[in-house]
Amino acid sequence: MQEHERYIRRCLELAQLGSGSVSPNPMVGALLVSDGRIIAENYHRKFGGPHAEALVVEEVLSSYGDQATELFRRATMYVSLEPCAHHGKTPPCARLLAEYRIGRVVIACRDPFEKVNGAGIRILEEAGVEVIEGVLAEEALWLNRRFTTRVVHQRPYIILKWAQTADGYMAPANNTQRWITGAVAKQLVHRWRSEEDAILVGANTALVDNPQLTVREWQGRNPKRVLIDKQLAVAPDAKLLDGSAETIVFNATKSDWVGTVKYIELEDFDWYLPQKIAYQLYLMDVQSLIVEGGRKTLDLFIGAGLWDEARVFTSRDSWGSGMAAPALHAAVAEHQGIGPDRLDIYYRNPQR
Numbered sequence: 152m153q154e155h156e157r158y159i160r161r162c163l164e165l166a167q168l169g170s171g172s173v174s175p176n177p178m179v180g181a182l183l184v185s186d187g188r189i190i191a192e193n194y195h196r197k198f199g200g201p202h203a204e205a206l207v208v209e210e211v212l213s214s215y216g217d218q219a220t221e222l223f224r225r226a227t228m229y230v231s232l233e234p235c236a237h238h239g240k241t242p243p244c245a246r247l248l249a250e251y252r253i254g255r256v257v258i259a260c261r262d263p264f265e266k267v268n269g270a271g272i273r274i275l276e277e278a279g280v281e282v283i284e285g286v287l288a289e290e291a292l293w294l295n296r297r298f299t300t301r302v303v304h305q306r307p308y309i310i311l312k313w314a315q316t317a318d319g320y321m322a323p324a325n326n327t328q329r330w331i332t333g334a335v336a337k338q339l340v341h342r343w344r345s346e347e348d349a350i351l352v353g354a355n356t357a358l359v360d361n362p363q364l365t366v367r368e369w370q371g372r373n374p375k376r377v378l379i380d381k382q383l384a385v386a387p388d389a390k391l392l393d394g395s396a397e398t399i400v401f402n403a404t405k406s407d408w409v410g411t412v413k414y415i416e417l418e419d420f421d422w423y424l425p426q427k428i429a430y431q432l433y434l435m436d437v438q439s440l441i442v443e444g445g446r447k448t449l450d451l452f453i454g455a456g457l458w459d460e461a462r463v464f465t466s467r468d469s470w471g472s473g474m475a476a477p478a479l480h481a482a483v484a485e486h487q488g489i490g491p492d493r494l495d496i497y498y499r500n501p502q503r
């Protein structure tokens with residue numbers, strides 16, 4: 152068992168390398184072990200590209216030529232997620248592994264996606280392949296919590312994020328912007344943006360801060376930008392509407408497409424607003440969403456119970472007055488120093 156865990160742990164490390172590139176697919180890592188040695192390893196690298204298991208098989212075929220067939224029969228494939236059973240952008244991996252008669256397949260967790268969920272395992276077993284499942288299953292499900300949230304709850308995984316002073320304020324009281332955190336936190340925030348599919352702010356934040364919400368201090372792709380602006384109060388020359396990244400504007404008056412800006416009108420705007428936004432983003436294959444603020448917007452998602460994780464920076468400064476940061480009725484799960492600031496992470500449903 153320890154040996155299985157060691158190899159599955161490596162698969163999880165490999166899977167993680169696909170972060171930011173495979174959504175809305177899950178991150179998956181796979182490797183093939185023969186005679187106690189890893190002879191090939193790979194991961195799902197890009198949405199629409201080959202799956203991890205297919206890349207491993209391909210690598211073995213090209214490196215071992217005629218010997219590959221015999222090698223597969225004696226080998227064990229380790230994979231962090233149940234091999235797929237359906238024709239998606241690529242043919243089903245379970246059939247590929249069955250075809251090459253891989254001796255044994257060790258799987259971390261089942262794929263909760265309804266078209267797979269157990270069907271991949273069935274294909275393998277019916278072909279006479281020995282299957283072991285459930286090795287580091289919790290870690291594997293946790294790694295793909297964005298994907299699981301999308302397929303099980305039909306909404307993106309939602310990460311609340313804000314910065315507050317030591318005495319709990321997130322903005323001055325007079326509708327102005329005042330930066331709270333230091334340079335290291337800013338770089339980390341840009342890294343987070345590169346890892347998630349979308350980032351959302353409310354109209355007042357757009358008006359007061361004129362934010363860009365792009366990735367500038369890290370290497371990576373921009374998330375979709377999302378603005379809640381009921382009356383379309385944010386002027387067309389706002390940075391959010393500058394075309395430097397795709398932007399979605401949820402509003403109460405028009406549905407339209409202007410360059411890279413997509414306006415989506417929501418009927419009965421205030422009625423179940425965060426739920427409607429979450430569902431619309433799900434329909435657009437947005438698998439994860441950072442909710443940046445301000446206070447009203449964060450409260451909207453907190454009040455609806457629509458959040459999974461909160462990342463809260465606290466600086467050393469005290470202001471004495473201002474706009475109070477939201478209150479979360481959850482326990483801090485992790486904390487660390489980020490330059491001079493403290494980062495606390497909360498999970499609504501802690502799973503580990």
Ligand SMILES: NC(=O)C1=CN([C@@H]2O[C@H](COP(=O)(O)OP(=O)(O)OC[C@H]3O[C@@H](n4cnc5c(N)ncnc54)[C@H](OP(=O)(O)O)[C@@H]3O)[C@@H](O)[C@H]2O)C=CC1
Nearest residue numbers: 313314321322328353354355356384443444445446447448
């Ligand atoms: N420290 C941090 O991490 C962050 C701080 N901030 C700060 O938070 C503050 C903004 O937060 P908050 O005021 O709660 O707003 P939000 O950004 O959450 O925006 C949501 C609300 O703004 C309201 N609003 C107010 N004035 C207007 C207007 N002229 N046009 C359209 N909508 C308007 C709307 O309310 P309604 O529909 O009811 O009129 C809307 O619901 C800013 O000072 C910003 O700097 C923002 C993000 C992060």
Ligand SMILES: Nc1c(N[C@@H]2O[C@H](COP(=O)(O)O)[C@@H](O)[C@H]2O)[nH]c(=O)[nH]c1=O
Nearest residue numbers: 314329330331332360362363364365443
């Ligand atoms: N003030 C504040 C934050 N504010 C958030 O960052 C947004 C600005 O993004 P950009 O224009 O891309 O640099 C701003 O509108 C608000 O959502 N973030 C933080 O990490 N720490 C801070 O102290």
Ligand SMILES: [Zn+2]
Nearest residue numbers: 202234235244
């Ligand atoms: Zn597959």
